[in-house]
Amino acid sequence: MSNRMMWTTFAALAAIGIAGPALAQKSVTIVREIDTDRYDPHKSTSRSGAEVMYMIGDTLVNLDFDMKTLKPGLAKSWTVSPDGLSYTFKLRDDVKFCSGKKMTAKDVVATYERWLDPETKGLVKWRMGDVDKITAPDDVTVEYKLKKPFSELLYQMTQYFHTILNVEQAKQLGADFGIKAIDGTGPYCLESWTPRDQTVLTKHKGYSWGPGIYDYTEAQVDRVVWKVVPEENTRVTALQAGQADASQYVPYWSIKELTANKQLHVSKAENFFWTYFIGFKVDKELVNDVRVRRAINLAVDQKAITEAVTFGLADPASTMLSPAVLDFNPKLDRSIYGENIKEAEKLLDEAGWKKGPDGFRYKDGKKLAPLVYGISGAFKEIAEAVQGELRKVGIDLQIQLFDSTVAWGKLATQEFDAFGMSFPYVSAGDALNLYFRSANTPTPNRMNWKDKETDELLDKGSQALDDATRAGAYAAVQQKVHDAAVWIPLYHEPLFLVTGAKLKPAKAHGNYGCALYKGLGLAFK
Amino acid sequence: MARHIAQRLMISLPVLLGVLMIGFLLLQVVPTDPATVVAGPSATKAEVEAIRQQMGLDRPLWVQFAGYLGRVLQLNLGRSMISNRPVVDEIALTFWPTVELMLACLIWAVPLGISLGTLAARRRGTTIDRAIMALSVMGVSVPVFWVGLILIQYVGGAGLLPFQGRNGPIWTADGLISIILPAVTLGAVFVGPVARMTRTSLLETLGADYVRTARAKGASDWRVTIRHALRNAMIPVVTLVGLQIGFLLGGSIVTETMFAWPGVGRMAVGAITSNDFPLAQGAILILAVGFMVVNLIVDVLYAYLDPRIARS
Numbered sequence: 001m002s003n004r005m006m007w008t009t010f011a012a013l014a015a016i017g018i019a020g021p022a023l024a025q026k027s028v029t030i031v032r033e034i035d036t037d038r039y040d041p042h043k044s045t046s047r048s049g050a051e052v053m054y055m056i057g058d059t060l061v062n063l064d065f066d067m068k069t070l071k072p073g074l075a076k077s078w079t080v081s082p083d084g085l086s087y088t089f090k091l092r093d094d095v096k097f098c099s100g101k102k103m104t105a106k107d108v109v110a111t112y113e114r115w116l117d118p119e120t121k122g123l124v125k126w127r128m129g130d131v132d133k134i135t136a137p138d139d140v141t142v143e144y145k146l147k148k149p150f151s152e153l154l155y156q157m158t159q160y161f162h163t164i165l166n167v168e169q170a171k172q173l174g175a176d177f178g179i180k181a182i183d184g185t186g187p188y189c190l191e192s193w194t195p196r197d198q199t200v201l202t203k204h205k206g207y208s209w210g211p212g213i214y215d216y217t218e219a220q221v222d223r224v225v226w227k228v229v230p231e232e233n234t235r236v237t238a239l240q241a242g243q244a245d246a247s248q249y250v251p252y253w254s255i256k257e258l259t260a261n262k263q264l265h266v267s268k269a270e271n272f273f274w275t276y277f278i279g280f281k282v283d284k285e286l287v288n289d290v291r292v293r294r295a296i297n298l299a300v301d302q303k304a305i306t307e308a309v310t311f312g313l314a315d316p317a318s319t320m321l322s323p324a325v326l327d328f329n330p331k332l333d334r335s336i337y338g339e340n341i342k343e344a345e346k347l348l349d350e351a352g353w354k355k356g357p358d359g360f361r362y363k364d365g366k367k368l369a370p371l372v373y374g375i376s377g378a379f380k381e382i383a384e385a386v387q388g389e390l391r392k393v394g395i396d397l398q399i400q401l402f403d404s405t406v407a408w409g410k411l412a413t414q415e416f417d418a419f420g421m422s423f424p425y426v427s428a429g430d431a432l433n434l435y436f437r438s439a440n441t442p443t444p445n446r447m448n449w450k451d452k453e454t455d456e457l458l459d460k461g462s463q464a465l466d467d468a469t470r471a472g473a474y475a476a477v478q479q480k481v482h483d484a485a486v487w488i489p490l491y492h493e494p495l496f497l498v499t500g501a502k503l504k505p506a507k508a509h510g511n512y513g514c515a516l517y518k519g520l521g522l523a524f525k
Numbered sequence: 526m527a528r529h530i531a532q533r534l535m536i537s538l539p540v541l542l543g544v545l546m547i548g549f550l551l552l553q554v555v556p557t558d559p560a561t562v563v564a565g566p567s568a569t570k571a572e573v574e575a576i577r578q579q580m581g582l583d584r585p586l587w588v589q590f591a592g593y594l595g596r597v598l599q600l601n602l603g604r605s606m607i608s609n610r611p612v613v614d615e616i617a618l619t620f621w622p623t624v625e626l627m628l629a630c631l632i633w634a635v636p637l638g639i640s641l642g643t644l645a646a647r648r649r650g651t652t653i654d655r656a657i658m659a660l661s662v663m664g665v666s667v668p669v670f671w672v673g674l675i676l677i678q679y680v681g682g683a684g685l686l687p688f689q690g691r692n693g694p695i696w697t698a699d700g701l702i703s704i705i706l707p708a709v710t711l712g713a714v715f716v717g718p719v720a721r722m723t724r725t726s727l728l729e730t731l732g733a734d735y736v737r738t739a740r741a742k743g744a745s746d747w748r749v750t751i752r753h754a755l756r757n758a759m760i761p762v763v764t765l766v767g768l769q770i771g772f773l774l775g776g777s778i779v780t781e782t783m784f785a786w787p788g789v790g791r792m793a794v795g796a797i798t799s800n801d802f803p804l805a806q807g808a809i810l811i812l813a814v815g816f817m818v819v820n821l822i823v824d825v826l827y828a829y830l831d832p833r834i835a836r837s
Binding site: 031035037038175176179194195196197198227228229230231233234235237238240241242243244403409 | 558561605607608609610615618674677678681682683684687688689690691782783784785787791792795798799
């Protein structure tokens with residue numbers, strides 16, 4: 001190698017060496033398990049989509065870390081008419097999309113019109129309430145009128161489905177919107193998305209309207225790379241080795257080790273509502289007797305299952321909803337959930353299910369062997385643990401798990417007696433309206449819980465004009481389904497956010513299971 | 526040689542047709558309805574039916590296959606049902622990372638395997654031979670994910686090399702560094718079989734008459750081995766490498782998943798698990814075509830190594 005060539009090579013390597021850390025210093029790498037299907041808040045319900053949408057977009061209303069306190073977002077303030085039918089939002093006047101276009105009330109109206117438009121084939125429209133008309137009397141005022149009151153509306157508005165979009169861009173891009181590009185008003189802008197690989201965001205210059213729940217109202221990092229790393233070991237090692245800066249997708253087994261690592265910071269979301277449960281089809285022959293459902297509940301040791309599956313990191317569930325959630329009913333009798341084998345045996349005997357010579361229970365020649373459907377993966381371990389517990393009282397639980405490609409179709413059928421599932425919720429009303437409305441059978445009300453009184457109470461709760469009425473109605477629903485033992489609540493999942501050595505410790509948020517929420521907690525030390 | 530290649534290409538056509546048919550039929554037997562997936566969870570039965578008609582799924586199977594074949598011939602593989610991007614673009618995104626990974630694996634694993642096999646054959650019965658064979662048995666026995674885990678934990682974890690994804694094309698410094706661990710992982714299970722096959726084949730060749738003649742002419746042992754015996758010993762090795770590349774195409778799915786490498790394998794798994802039928806078909810097609818191209822290269826190499834094959 002000539003001297004000249006040697007020096008050139010040396011200079012190039014030195015340049016890489018110098019430029020590398022400088023560039024890395026401004027960029028944050030977040031690792032996650034799976035990618036989204038698209039970045040369109042009206043067409044996707046995935047958590048992976050929500051994680052990025054919260055960062056690149058804004059909603060009119062934001063949610064504090066307690067998951068109860070509403071904070072101004074794009075709306076500076078709002079008023080609700082006494083009849084609960086009309087919401088008036090006063091918008092900020094200084095908001096711009098990443099494209100530089102000024103955000104006005106017209107964009108808010110256009111966003112909701114797009115969601116409502118049947119052509120959009122928008123999902124979960126119930127989250128808007130029963131919309132009558134949404135108008136923009138001026139650039140900073142939005143009139144949101146409902147046909148009937150929807151007490152959940154402001155909480156629903158904190159969900160990413162309500163992200164305000166540049167609808168002109170959506171029209172231009174058509175089916176490519178949310179795939180090739182999406183223009184939002186969030187603290188970051190979408191630079192690129194390579195499906196199944198990574199999503200790159202850049203700092204939204206001029207952004208200063210972040211919610212006051214963080215130390216900063218603007219992004220502190222120039223670039224955020226959301227990298228898809230499917231293998232959990234790789235994610236954990238990446239955090240430990242400093243090759244990743246943040247992740248909430250860390251396995252339970254690693255939490256102790258990560259917490260002990262002084263270089264890392266592990267934050268547990270104080271309020272995160274994601275519950276694992278097994279639901280019964282209450283009209284199926286094997287489980288239509290409330291005594292059988294109660295007995296099954298009493299035979300299951302939630303504590304042991306939680307210990308085995310989550311290393312004791314989750315909270316064993318003695319109620320269907322997390323006790324910390326808005327409108328939780330604290331008066332529920334928790335003793336009907338939790339292990340009590342003697343009582344379970346007594347209830348099964350009373351219900352006519354007698355033990356046969358093989359140790360299993362029979363009635364009229366039929367074996368008590370309920371069939372449970374679920375999605376393969378995390379539920380396998382849970383289902384097997386429950387199966388083991390039920391054998392103690394003579395119930396031969398049959399487990400059938402499906403790959404996620406076919407599971408959702410199977411879970412919409414009437415083929416099974418029970419099903420395993422987990423779900424996120426923002427409030428008691430959010431969960432109850434979704435799962436227990438008669439109109440929502442066969443899915444997501446897979447229990448076939450059709451009860452007029454429940455529907456009336458849900459209507460009363462969702463149309464309530466004051467907090468006390470709403471809480472009272474939802475408490476009554478919780479009481480009904482709790483007493484009827486419609487589910488076996490298993491555990492309330494925790495959410496951990498791990499931040500790496502070069503970042504300041506970030507606090508985990510629980511909104512839609514997106515620990516980084518607006519991404520404004522990301523800051524270098 | 527050109528005629529030989531043309532013949533092999535002609536033979537490949539029915540194979541390709543078979544692959545297309547199997548790929549098409551495999552996705553027909555999956556118990557998920559593509560129309561339901563496209564329509565989304567909130568669609569009515571009528572909407573699903575309309576989409577089914579629009580997608581041609583209500584037509585007889587052979588008509589659907591003929592349509593699919595026609596589109597493939599025009600290089601129109603449809604659009605991904607998830608990302609709405611043309612499948613060809615999606616494949617283009619993932620194809621080169623996979624090719625890079627395979628080349629990066631082959632570039633060190635094949636020469637090393639041949640060198641170790643040659644050394645073992647030349648030192649037959651010695652400690653070196655036994656050590657190399659023990660290592661190659663270990664290489665064959667150890668699963669690829671285990672090698673990957675160890676490398677991630679001890680090399681990546683020590684901060685020596687990156688291990689989570691492709692940081693750029695291979696010709697860039699970042700790209701080159703990021704491919705090292707996945708390529709070492711994938712290649713680690715490749716060296717053993719190549720070394721064993723080289724040793725066996727070379728030992729057989731070294732006993733041949735023409736080798737004895739070369740020795741009688743006074744050629745040195747290494748010259749006889751490298752110049753005369755090795756080339757003729759290569760045919761089974763090339764066959765093995767060709768077959769192994771086929772397995773690499775499948776095996777790379779594990780490596781790609783572990784190292785978050787954005788290749789065809791990961792795309793195929795992602796497409797299948799997300800019910801993205803056109804993309805899954807495209808991925809199957811590209812993997813099959815890749816396998817056929819490798820077979821063709823192996824055939825051409827046979828003819829190069831032993832011209833009698835082309836002449837026959």
